[in-house]
Amino acid sequence: MRIRHMTFSDIEFALACTHEEGWRSETSETFKNFLQYDAEGCFIAEEDHQAIGLCVGTHYGNWGFLGELIVIKEKRGLGIGRSLLNHTIVYLKDRGSETVVLDADLLAVPLYENVGFQKICRSFRFIGRNEGNRSPHVRVMQADDLDQVKNLDKIAFGADRSFFLKRIFNLHPEYAKVLVSDGEISGFILAQKGYQVISVGPWIALDSTEHPEMLFENLAAEVKDSDIRIGVLENNPRAVSMMKAMPFMMNQEYCWRMVLGGSDSTGRPDQVFAIGSGAKG
Incomplete structure (x- = not known):
């Protein structure tokens, strides 16, 4: 498994992942915006030249936001999500983000807590x-x-x-x-x-x-x-x-x-x- 930068050719994969998760707000424009804002913060995990996960870090100066962390279902439980998470955190820290913020689905909360994230408040939908x-x-x-x-x-x-x-x-x-x-x-x-x-x-x-x-x-x-x-x-x-x-x-x-x-x-x-x-x- 390796982690590389996302490109515009990965948008179809990213969109398929978000739709599989039931995330109805994401469109192709969502990922075009991420790539045009900062392509260096958009990551794809791949294995045997096949995309298997993604994550996006958005830096806002001294703090940043992390999102779109998804691993395809058949590759979960293998540490790929944690690798993507850590990779994106390192990127944001290198860009000067002293604080990293995210919205965590309930099932993913233990993963984030294991790397040091703390709950602030609920984010309702x-x-x-x-x-x-x-x-x-x-x-x-x-x-x-x-x-x-x-x-x-x-x-x-x-x-x-x-x-x-x-x-x-x-x-x-x-x-x-x-x-x-x-x-x-x-x-x-x-x-x-x-x-x-x-x-x-x-x-x-x-x-x-x-x-x-x-x-x-x-x-x-x-x-x-x-x-x-x-x-x-x-x-x-x-x-x-x-x-x-x-x-x-x-x-x-x-x-x-x-x-x-x-x-x-x-x-x-x-x-x-x-x-x-x-x-x-």
Whole structure:
């Protein structure tokens, strides 16, 4: 077994792995984005020239996110997942990431704990359909808004992920919304098409925003005939309560947000109403 860098020709394999796991948010664009952001952090495990696993590390300066760790079922239990995990951690550390964060499926928690990861909070997943409600305080995001959106996100998320924000906006501008309060943008929401689902996030709002749910409700009104999937962290209890109160949005499952090294707090969790994804934060 050897670990090499992922290439664009591996996207079909990566997508097949995520669909086999039931991860409906991932599309070919997901892996194109990873490769265009930092191909050096995307890894494939292979045996006899056949791909058997993958993992992606996304660095955000002094901290990084680890995701998409999958080994094909017939090769599990052989230490391949741990090798991919360690390889990706080393890469992120070499890039200067003192802290590594991830969302762990429940079955994978022992693997991560064995290499030193600690639980921070639950990372909930909600799915369903919602009629939504349009608000005059919410409007379609424009390209000129991206600088303000980036600044809001950098404070809330704790790092600059403007590359991914711009990519999502350019792919699906029809789903991009901003909340305007007293003439200023106080929040935003993005979404993209997944596999038979609209994947929502990130969703960011200042803690002083009185009704951040207007962003979600406005987006839901746009896609009311589609399933919506959204990830919400337990360390924003306001966001969790909000989603649990939403009609027809079911708490489908949860992962564990986990951290290795450094600080267990990045950004402003109280301003993060939905994560961008379970693979890159």
